[in-house]
Each structure stands twice: as structure tokens, then as C-alpha cells.
Amino acid sequence: MSVAEIQLKSLVPEQIPAVIALEQAVTEFPWTQKMYFDSLAGGYWGGGLWQGSRLVGAAVVSTGAGESHLLNMCVALEHQGQGYGRLLLASACQQAHDKGAGKMFLEVRAGNGRALSLYQSFGFGQIGVRKDYYPGALGREDAICMALNLRQ
Numbered sequence: 001m002s003v004a005e006i007q008l009k010s011l012v013p014e015q016i017p018a019v020i021a022l023e024q025a026v027t028e029f030p031w032t033q034k035m036y037f038d039s040l041a042g043g044y045w046g047g048g049l050w051q052g053s054r055l056v057g058a059a060v061v062s063t064g065a066g067e068s069h070l071l072n073m074c075v076a077l078e079h080q081g082q083g084y085g086r087l088l089l090a091s092a093c094q095q096a097h098d099k100g101a102g103k104m105f106l107e108v109r110a111g112n113g114r115a116l117s118l119y120q121s122f123g124f125g126q127i128g129v130r131k132d133y134y135p136g137a138l139g140r141e142d143a144i145c146m147a148l149n150l151r152q
């Protein structure tokens with residue numbers, strides 16, 4: 001059996017249920033359908049990594065006034081640790097740069113070591129902490145705020 005190559009495509013609203021199913025399997029507090037619909041309707045960029053008809057990962061980025069914000073990113077559990085998160089992140093930064101953004105900002109749970117490692121190794125630096133920003137199973141959790149210069 002041949003393995004279909006990975007392709008990055010802009011998300012369309014009909015694909016949102018697939019993104020939600022993927023995200024629900026890998027995060028405790030996934031986005032709602034409305035959050036995805038509103039993001040795409042508001043002109044945010046949604047990117048999906050596809051292996052044939054199978055969704056491998058997705059990301060959502062808002063860009064405006066020379067800045068961009070990585071709002072969400074996830075990779076299917078069985079595909080994690082194979083470089084797809086890095087590929088999605090690079091694609092998100094590239095499209096933000098192409099739209100004129102000079103910086104990419106993001107927030108990540110303080111306890112999300114895997115995502116933190118990815119962002120740090122990609123070049124993001126910590127710029128602050130939002131105390132008790134996220135709901136958590138054991139109480140609120142801090143957000144680490146990070147930024148990357150896209151013009152380097």
C-alpha cells in the first residue's frame with residue numbers, strides 16, 4: 001500500500017468537524033465549533049495538513065496591523081513526534097510573514113512541555129506570563145506568552 005504524501009491546504013468550513021474530532025482526541029479543552037467557524041468567517045488563516053483524505057494536523061492564525069497570533073495548533077496523536085507540528089508552525093509563520101506580519105505571538109499552557117519545547121526550539125522567546133489564564137482539571141493554569149520575530 002502506498003502512503004499518500006502530506007499536503008498543507010487552507011481549511012474550509014466543511015472541514016471543521018474533522019478538525020474538532022482531531023483536537024478533541026488530543027486536548028482536554030478543545031475549541032468549540034463556533035470558535036472555528038467565527039475564526040474562518042473573520043478571515044483568520046486555518047491550515048490543515050492532510051495525508052490523502054486524512055487530517056493529520058491543523059492550525060489557526062490571525063494576522064493584522066503587522067502582527068500575527070497563533071491561536072490554535074494540534075497534531076493527531078498517532079502522528080505526533082514526527083515533525084508535523086514543526087511543519088505546521090513553519091507554515092503558519094510563513095503565511096503570516098507573507099501577509100506582512102513582523103511578529104508572531106502565542107500563549108501556551110505552562111504545563112504543556114511538548115508544545116513549549118517545539119516553540120522554544122523554533123526560536124520563540126518568552127515575553128511574559130498570564131497568571132491563571134487557562135481552566136484546568138486541577139484549577140487554573142498559567143499561560144506562557146511567547147513571541148517570534150518573523151523578519152529575522
Ligand SMILES: CC(C)(COP(=O)(O)OP(=O)(O)OC[C@H]1O[C@@H](n2cnc3c(N)ncnc32)[C@H](O)[C@@H]1OP(=O)(O)O)[C@@H](O)C(=O)NCCC(=O)NCCS
Nearest residue numbers: 026073074075080081082083084085086108114115117118
Ligand atoms: C504540540 C504539538 C502540536 C506538537 O506536534 P508534533 O507533531 O508532536 O511536534 P513535532 O513532531 O514537530 O516535534 C517538534 C518538537 O516538539 C518537541 N517534542 C516532540 N515530541 C516530544 C515529546 N514526546 N516530548 C517532548 N517534546 C517533544 C520537540 O522539541 C520537537 O523538536 P525536534 O523536532 O527537534 O525533536 C502536538 O503535541 C499536539 O497536538 N499537542 C496537543 C495540542 C497542543 O498542545 N497544542 C499546542 C497548544 S499551544
